[in-house]
Amino acid sequence: MKPRDRLRIAMQKSGRLTEPALDLLNRCGLTFRQSRDKLFCFGEGEPVDLLLVRDDDIPGLIAQGVCDLGIVGRNVLHEFQGTAGEGATALTEWRPLGFGRCRLSIAVPQERDYREPADLASQRIATSYPGLLNAWLREKQVAATVITLAGSVEIAPRLGTADAICDLVQSGGTLVANQLREADVLLQSEAVLAGPQTLPADERGDMIELLLKRLDGVIQVRESRLLLLQTSRTSLDAVTRLLPGGPQPTLLPVAGQPDQLMLQALCAGEVSWRQLEEIKKAGAREMFVLPVEKMLA
């Protein structure tokens, strides 16, 4: 294959990962000329282009060297790795990207008992992920029949063509709608930046390193929250113990109230309502959770 001097990233043409993937690349300072319904988008500022494809094709395109990187669900990447066979280019997950979160799970009809993988012995399990399911069954030493379906896997038990399924679950709504219940989890998934284990030894390798650095900054900021609250000095220890992980908080005096302190803490992830309610119970008040737009340490 002819060597390329521009980096090429494969991403989903149209689907769940398209918008968030493009948004992430934009935040990394990458913009593209052609509209998204075209197959190829030319990078404007940096030498980075996009190839828009079906998500299932992304790992293969990287393995063949047609693309240098890809944004794809971990489920699709692992399925490819499990079925690619000997001699295929080894791919790796360079970064988890924090969107497209779901899990690959076993589900059984609601009325059926399930305690452990051995309960699936001699059963028919429908899935679009035969590689991952077979590997899991092997690991659990369970002999079952794997039925591969391209889609609408959830309907198989009702049609009588399978006893259980192995499919993606997010809210669980699709399972409930099909009178199924989640019984076991094979894989926690999210979109990842995938690429070959060894980076190209030319300018593309340098570009990938630059992109990884920008991605780290963007992901860190996206997940950070600034927590502001007021607390009395006596409640400070109890409040501080409940703060989500992050660097040491900053304490500021409150004008005219010597007993009170203003606390400012950078949190590494989302702060939930439940956490806020706990912190309030410990003595905090006037609480604000703010998104962080830019950060320069």
Ligand SMILES: Nc1ncnc2c1ncn2[C@@H]1O[C@H](COP(=O)(O)OP(=O)(O)OP(=O)(O)O)[C@@H](O)[C@H]1O
């Ligand atoms: N319900 C869900 N919630 C969150 N993420 C999901 C959900 N379902 C799937 N995903 C993740 O998003 C990825 C893309 O899902 P999507 O349904 O768009 O794929 P697709 O129908 O296979 O698309 P394509 O046409 O590109 O083959 C999945 O591989 C998975 O990683």
Ligand SMILES: O=P(O)(O)OC[C@H]1O[C@H](OP(=O)(O)OP(=O)(O)O)[C@H](O)[C@@H]1O
């Ligand atoms: O647990 P839930 O929140 O219900 O999500 C899970 C469903 O989402 C995905 O399907 P999608 O909605 O993409 O439909 P498709 O597989 O028919 O494309 C997946 O294949 C499950 O069927």
Ligand SMILES: [Mg+2]
């Ligand atoms: Mg697909």
